[in-house]
Amino acid sequence: MTRNAIASLLALVALALALAVLFPTHSAAAPPEQPIRYSHKVHVTDYKLDCRFCHVYAAKSASAGIPSLAKCMMCHRTIAAERPEIRKLAQYWKEKKPIPWVRVTELQEYTYFPHFRMVSYGKVPCLTCHPGIDRDDIAVQRQEFGMGWCLTCHRGRGVSIDCWTCHI
Template identity: 35%
Template sequence: MVVMNRLINPGAGFARAGLAGMVFLAMLLMSSMAMAVKYDVVPPSGTHTGEDVPQPIEFPHDIHVKDNDINCMYCHTYARRSKVAGIPPTSKCMGCHKVIATDKPRIQQLTKYWEDKESPPWKKVHDLPDFVHFTHEKHLKTLAFDRDFPVEDVKEICAFCHGDVENMTVANKVKPLNMGFCVNCHIANKDLGAPGDCWKCHK
């Protein structure tokens, strides 16, 4: 930032006088640089009305994501490291909920599971057939990390296939996740290197 100030204004006196303004300008510049992503992605299209999946604890995604601004990858930590995004272990929940909202009935339910050394029997909502190979890590690398997409906004990338989880309580399947859904997106994003080979996904 210092370098940038010097470049914009070599006069030291003026720089001191307008330091606050310069810092503000530089921050604006940097934030706009961070927002500028390398290339555009055509998001997949299609809707689906999934059946409600009853979960052992009615987990509110909206409170976590919208109200408290927790990144998807904080809990679904395997998304950037492996094929599956993963359901967080109970220890992750308890990391916060040992102290936060301990008086709420759902948290007490969770604490009971934790104390009984059992994991809540979460149900899978987005289930692909066994003959399909899908990796979260490669999609995240291409769509987020390689594009310099701001990590704090990664929920927009997740929403491509998982819908607006931000405004859901218990997650519901709102995208078809069928072959047409995948293939159309892969064709639209061919320039990003989306493969069109059958064996990339079929196994």
């Protein structure tokens, strides 16, 4: 390697380190490729839509649920209808195909997680468990769902930590 090549390599390493320090959350979990560029930042932070307007089951059932295309089309029949990403959306709608979103949260099958217990009875805010998602252009799950994390909160709040509570 020439001196120049080594110098530019070192500069790249320094840049990578600087970026890691400046944007720590982004190195923790890389956002996946999604079929439509849906942004929580635009809908939640800019346009003030409530999480439960779209994730309607979070307070009532085990799964929070991903909104149906019909919900998107309530607005996007008219709003930004000419933009490329909205045309893609309308194409799925026309073909009656669900959007193949890539999941970012999933627990293992052997773990039971009833959203409504934590949301409705426990009054735990969405962003305690999905931090920063309200400002994401591409949704990222930053809080790791390890067993220790569940147990720490349950112990602190006097909720059952019996194995069968979560593993059925």
